[in-house]
Amino acid sequence: QAKQAGRNGMRFFDRQMQDRISERAQMENDLRHAVERHRFALHYQVQVDQHGNARGAEALIRWVRDDGTMVSPASFIALAEETGLILPIGSWVLETACAQLKAWQQMPEMAHLILAINVSAQQFHQAEFGEQVRAAVQRHGIDPRLLKLELTEGVLLDKIEDTIACMQLLKAMGVRFALDDFGTGYSSLQYLKRLPLNQLKIDQSFVRDLVSDSSDQAIVRTIIAMARSLQLDVIAEGVETEAQRALLEELGCRRYQGYLFSRPVPEPQLRALVKDSPRTAAVV
Ligand code: C2E
Ligand code: MG
Ligand code: MG
Numbered sequence: 679q680a681k682q683a684g685r686n687g688m689r690f691f692d693r694q695m696q697d698r699i700s701e702r703a704q705m706e707n708d709l710r711h712a713v714e715r716h717r718f719a720l721h722y723q724v725q726v727d728q729h730g731n732a733r734g735a736e737a738l739i740r741w742v743r744d745d746g747t748m749v750s751p752a753s754f755i756a757l758a759e760e761t762g763l764i765l766p767i768g769s770w771v772l773e774t775a776c777a778q779l780k781a782w783q784q785m786p787e788m789a790h791l792i793l794a795i796n797v798s799a800q801q802f803h804q805a806e807f808g809e810q811v812r813a814a815v816q817r818h819g820i821d822p823r824l825l826k827l828e829l830t831e832g833v834l835l836d837k838i839e840d841t842i843a844c845m846q847l848l849k850a851m852g853v854r855f856a857l858d859d860f861g862t863g864y865s866s867l868q869y870l871k872r873l874p875l876n877q878l879k880i881d882q883s884f885v886r887d888l889v890s891d892s893s894d895q896a897i898v899r900t901i902i903a904m905a906r907s908l909q910l911d912v913i914a915e916g917v918e919t920e921a922q923r924a925l926l927e928e929l930g931c932r933r934y935q936g937y938l939f940s941r942p943v944p945e946p947q948l949r950a951l952v953k954d955s956p957r958t959a960a961v962v
């Protein structure tokens with residue numbers, strides 16, 4: 679009886695494993711096809727200042743399935759990293775973002791926006807990454823000061839000397855750097871001060887319960903103080919309510935991104951949004 683159940687249990691387990699493996703293989707296969715046929719889209723989420731003026735946007739990738747549904751990066755970026763597909767995907771993002779920035783340069787109401795793109799560890803640590811960015815900026819004829827690269831702490835902690843050298847090269851051109859998901863990693867001040875960053879991006883996990891959680895308030899206050907002492911800008915992500923925004927402002931944060939202002943949207947919708955937003959002169 680017990681032996682029987684054990685065997686069945688094993689068989690059940692095997693089947694689950696099998697399903698998971700073939701599901702993953704199918705998804706990898708589909709993703710490979712998507713890469714070959716460039717079946718991706720960038721959505722844009724506005725970044726605003728304390729007056730509600732649009733100052734920039736973050737480009738967030740979506741995988742466009744054949745039936746038109748959008749797959750969130752949360753469900754394919756990890757697979758893309760494991761399979762190396764993140765490299766062609768990252769190149770596509772860089773190209774598409776640069777082309778978009780170029781197009782915005784011809785539109786008076788969009789010309790001041792800084793466009794941020796997410797860069798994965800593998801992509802950043804390719805020997806030719808710096809050159810790839812330089813070439814893309816030049817080929818599209820865009821102002822490099824309008825391009826911002828979002829890196830995570832994990833990217834930066836790896837091969838620190840090469841990382842700093844690559845960042846310095848790009849920063850000398852005018853390209854900006856933000857440290858994404860800040861506060862979720864292990865960066866020390868000692869280490870942060872060596873990196874040529876422009877901005878710290880407060881992770882949304884500290885914003886979510888900010889209004890009610892005094893330890894999140896303490897963390898955000900500390901991040902803002904760190905940013906100040908390192909002379910970095912600070913932006914908060916995941917801002918969903920006016921109460922969160924107001925408290926962030928009170929704590930000294932002057933840039934915000936989140937559903938309170940807009941979800942990530944296709945480019946024409948971003949344009950409509952920016953047109954309607956109050957605006958001040960570009961600070962580049
Ligand atoms: P991230 O760079 O930290 O982007 C912020 C994520 O939070 C986005 O999810 C965004 O849609 C979501 N978000 C924005 N505002 C709010 C809010 O008010 N509330 C909540 N709950 N969420 C908000 P998304 O678009 O699903 O992207 C997830 C992650 O995938 C990104 O996190 C980034 O790490 C990665 N990713 C996205 N696009 C790219 C890309 O082009 N290349 C690479 N390498 N990674 C990307
Ligand atoms: Mg990001
Ligand atoms: Mg983030």
Ligand code: MG
Pocket residue numbers: 859881882
């Ligand atoms: Mg995040």
